[in-house]
Amino acid sequence: MDVAILMGTLVSGGLAARWADAQFLLAQGDETLDLRQSYERLQHDGVFLLVVLTMGVGWVAAWSGESWTRRGMAQPGVMAVFVGVLVGGVMALDSWLTSYPSQRILISTLFRDVLEFRLPMAILGAWIALRLGGLWRPAREDRDRVGRVVGWGWLLLGGLRILHRLVFD
Amino acid sequence: MSPRPRRPFLLGDAMILIVAIAVGSLMCRAYMPSFERSMLHVRRASGEESMLPWAFGPPLCFVVPLMIALIPISLRSPRPRLRVLARRPGFVACVAAAVSLVPGVVVWWWWPKPTLGKFLRKPMVLGGWTLAMEMTSATVLGAWLVLGMGRRWRAEAHWIDRCGRVLGLYCVLYPLHRVALFVLICLCWPLLRCLSWFFGLWPRLLSWWFDLPG
Numbered sequence: 001m002d003v004a005i006l007m008g009t010l011v012s013g014g015l016a017a018r019w020a021d022a023q024f025l026l027a028q029g030d031e032t033l034d035l036r037q038s039y040e041r042l043q044h045d046g047v048f049l050l051v052v053l054t055m056g057v058g059w060v061a062a063w064s065g066e067s068w069t070r071r072g073m074a075q076p077g078v079m080a081v082f083v084g085v086l087v088g089g090v091m092a093l094d095s096w097l098t099s100y101p102s103q104r105i106l107i108s109t110l111f112r113d114v115l116e117f118r119l120p121m122a123i124l125g126a127w128i129a130l131r132l133g134g135l136w137r138p139a140r141e142d143r144d145r146v147g148r149v150v151g152w153g154w155l156l157l158g159g160l161r162i163l164h165r166l167v168f169d
Numbered sequence: 170m171s172p173r174p175r176r177p178f179l180l181g182d183a184m185i186l187i188v189a190i191a192v193g194s195l196m197c198r199a200y201m202p203s204f205e206r207s208m209l210h211v212r213r214a215s216g217e218e219s220m221l222p223w224a225f226g227p228p229l230c231f232v233v234p235l236m237i238a239l240i241p242i243s244l245r246s247p248r249p250r251l252r253v254l255a256r257r258p259g260f261v262a263c264v265a266a267a268v269s270l271v272p273g274v275v276v277w278w279w280w281p282k283p284t285l286g287k288f289l290r291k292p293m294v295l296g297g298w299t300l301a302m303e304m305t306s307a308t309v310l311g312a313w314l315v316l317g318m319g320r321r322w323r324a325e326a327h328w329i330d331r332c333g334r335v336l337g338l339y340c341v342l343y344p345l346h347r348v349a350l351f352v353l354i355c356l357c358w359p360l361l362r363c364l365s366w367f368f369g370l371w372p373r374l375l376s377w378w379f380d381l382p383g
Contacts, residue, residue, distance in 0.1 A: 122311030
């Protein structure tokens, strides 16, 4: 069951990324993409892919009773998706509440900044707390493995965002 | 087994905290001019004075250096093992705050460096500091979720851990206060409706808390 949901999540993530890519290209028009636009395209599509993957793996992890035990909470992948869902949800709600009503239509723009900057830091904070407390216990289970990949994906996306500031701003 | 001796507040702790306050004052001095300019813009757009940016903007210039100062204070002897220390929410919040500043330091390191005086006058201080504040809150929140969800929240009744917890809570409240208020408003909806009928308070309350345009 878990494997089926994870596979479904991967497929949905791929579809979401394709849709996001089409939206990005539509917004850019017919112009050929320069280096900056290609870089932003990667970031733009990556956010959508990771949001779907985080929610899918978070669902699988929440469904499993073992995730809610102390041992489950020491698995970095499971913790990464839980923190991702909770912090991402709170931050997204906060940005929606603080934005002007006219901005709320552009949900992707609204949430992208929040997710690209803050979510990687929340996952980094969670993993540092696990490491410092000697609680880092990766498990040989699909949900933890995929969760770790999702966590690293978010960290990579955060790194890309910082690199964007250095290179292009 | 005799309990571990508690470390009192020592002269060395006071010296570390004074250095942190000095750094905070420097940051606040650089931050205030651009912050006041941005407040003028907000006032012009909304037509109202909002207290919230004042509550969460300038004080954080002192909160983050104080949190970083609490790390060496926590590590001074006598202290428990690092693993025990790493389950204390105060210490974890301080470490998370220090880590959250790394991206900002990296960006600043690569930036073309003017002298310190010129750097502090640049408008980028406001943007950079706002970004750091947002990152700090997310990092502390993530670290505390690990302790809370894993049932490993071992708070200690000691001034160092208490200070860390209070400062960490302040950082976490920065993104959470609006969400908490939103939930509270949803829960107290009937009561607030009655109040709005009687006093016409509702629109003013909303515009004050959420900085909505007038």
